[in-house]
Amino acid sequence: MKWKEFKKHVQQEDIASLYLFTGGEKYLSDLACKTLEKKLIDPNFKSLNMTTFYDKDFDLSKFQDAVETLPFMSEKRLVVVKEPLFLSTQKKGTSKEEEDSVLRCIKGLPDQVCVIFLSSKVDARKKIVKAIKKQGRHFQFEPLQESELLRWVKGKVNKEKIEVDASTLNYFVTNMDYLGRNRSKNLFDVENEVNKLIQYCKKKGRITQEDIDDITSKSFENDIFKVMDAIEKKNQRDGLCRMNELIQQGEPVLKILATLSNQMKNVLKVKELSSKGYTSKAIAKRIGIHPFVATKSIKQSRNYSEKQLIGFINYITNIDAKIKTGQIEDLLGIELIVLELCK
Numbered sequence: 001m002k003w004k005e006f007k008k009h010v011q012q013e014d015i016a017s018l019y020l021f022t023g024g025e026k027y028l029s030d031l032a033c034k035t036l037e038k039k040l041i042d043p044n045f046k047s048l049n050m051t052t053f054y055d056k057d058f059d060l061s062k063f064q065d066a067v068e069t070l071p072f073m074s075e076k077r078l079v080v081v082k083e084p085l086f087l088s089t090q091k092k093g094t095s096k097e098e099e100d101s102v103l104r105c106i107k108g109l110p111d112q113v114c115v116i117f118l119s120s121k122v123d124a125r126k127k128i129v130k131a132i133k134k135q136g137r138h139f140q141f142e143p144l145q146e147s148e149l150l151r152w153v154k155g156k157v158n159k160e161k162i163e164v165d166a167s168t169l170n171y172f173v174t175n176m177d178y179l180g181r182n183r184s185k186n187l188f189d190v191e192n193e194v195n196k197l198i199q200y201c202k203k204k205g206r207i208t209q210e211d212i213d214d215i216t217s218k219s220f221e222n223d224i225f226k227v228m229d230a231i232e233k234k235n236q237r238d239g240l241c242r243m244n245e246l247i248q249q250g251e252p253v254l255k256i257l258a259t260l261s262n263q264m265k266n267v268l269k270v271k272e273l274s275s276k277g278y279t280s281k282a283i284a285k286r287i288g289i290h291p292f293v294a295t296k297s298i299k300q301s302r303n304y305s306e307k308q309l310i311g312f313i314n315y316i317t318n319i320d321a322k323i324k325t326g327q328i329e330d331l332l333g334i335e336l337i338v339l340e341l342c343k
Contacts, residue, residue: 003028003148006139010035015076017109018136019116020129027187028141029118033080040076040114048072055083060098067105071112079115087132089123099128106135144187146179146291152187153194157207160198164207170292171209172197175222179290184221220251224259225296231341232300239338253330254320257337261316263297268309270294271301315340 015036021029041049051066053059058081071077086099106115115136122129132138144152150169157164164172176193178185193216200215201207223246230239246256266289273283284294301309319333328336 002139003032003141003144006032006035006141009137009139010039015039015114016137017111017114018106018132019114020122020132020136020138021116021118021141022120022122022138023141024120025141025143025187026120027191029120032139032141033116033118036114036116037078040074041078042074045073049074049076050078050080052080052082053084055085058084058086060101063102064105067109067113067115070110075112077113079113080118081116082118084117084119087117087119087122087126087129089121099126103128103131106132143178143183146173149173149178149190153190156191156194157198160202162198162201162205162207168207168209168212172207172212172216174290174292175212175216177221179292220246220259223249224256224263225293227260227338228263228300231338232303234342236339236342239342240335243334243338247331247334253334254323256334257316257320257323260337261313261320264309264313264316266293267297267301267304268306268313270297271304271306271309274298274301312341 019032019036021032023029037046037050049071051062053063063079063081066077066079069077086102109115117132124130150173153173154164154169172193173179176185176190177183178187178190196215197207197211201211223242227239227242227246230236230242243256247253266287269287270283273286278286280294280298281291283289283298284291287294289297304312316337319328319337322328323330323333
């Protein structure tokens with residue numbers, strides 16, 4: 001079940017005694033836990049009615065005490081176990097006997113107690129995982145889809161009475177490198193950037209693309225796209241400037257070359273799939289890139305033949321090898337690539 005289903009579940013007042021929160025988006029798991037905490041626990045008595053255990057610090061006897069202790073001045077007592085080793089595939093952790101003891105504890109949970117297990121990765125084959133899923137409620141929180149992320153960001157911005165148009169919102173989301181199989185950011189990162197933008201734009205009450213460029217952390221992948229744009233336009237000066245900016249930001253030359261080569265390979269794959277009738281959305285899903293990146297790559301692919309793209313990739317690989325073997329300086333290698341690709 002996703003975040004939307006969890007919100008509906010809580011709104012229906014159908015609170016269970018046992019939960020398992022899994023998935024790759026830890027922000028949502030933590031938010032779900034806080035939502036239940038807010039729902040069940042009086043903040044004035046939180047220290048008396050809530051116990052939290054963290055991965056390796058899990059203590060079976062303390063856990064048993066926590067689930068057997070009745071709430072004080074509250075209808076419910078909350079017990080949270082974060083990243084327990086006994087739910088994952090890790091060999092080190094609790095013994096089978098201890099796992100069986102945990103099982104016995106959760107099978108006999110009092111009505112006044114709510115237990116939440118949070119684990120980004122679980123071993124679905126384990127007896128204890130199967131038992132928790134069967135007895136309790138399981139919610140799997142994966143990274144948001146593009147439409148969900150756009151709504152989420154827009155909601156946070158609008159809540160502060162700040163305006164943002166659709167194109168600017170798309171520009172921000174694309175810069176975050178959150179979407180796609182190879183994303184480098186999570187919702188914690190996105191929220192930090194949103195909060196920075198809100199503080200920066202609060203007085204004027206509107207966010208522009210210029211504000212995003214001024215205040216948000218630069219996306220390395222987006223900078224590579226700007227290099228690609230310069231190459232596409234045969235603009236050697238802009239291409240060299242973009243490369244120098246990346247180097248001044250501390251990006252290693254070999255990383256720049258590897259990413260540029262990978263993007264060229266993506267353009268080649270996109271060109272092939274596009275010629276077979278695949279849509280940008282289908283291409284994005286097939287090769288694991290953001291739909292925006294797929295659309296941009298389709299546009300770029302129209303300016304090159306397959307032979308040219310293969311030649312570019314081979315040229316970058318050749319320069320990369322010469323840098324690694326000391327035949328040429330890395331900065332010279334970068335310049336040669338830009339000059340060659342802009343011909």
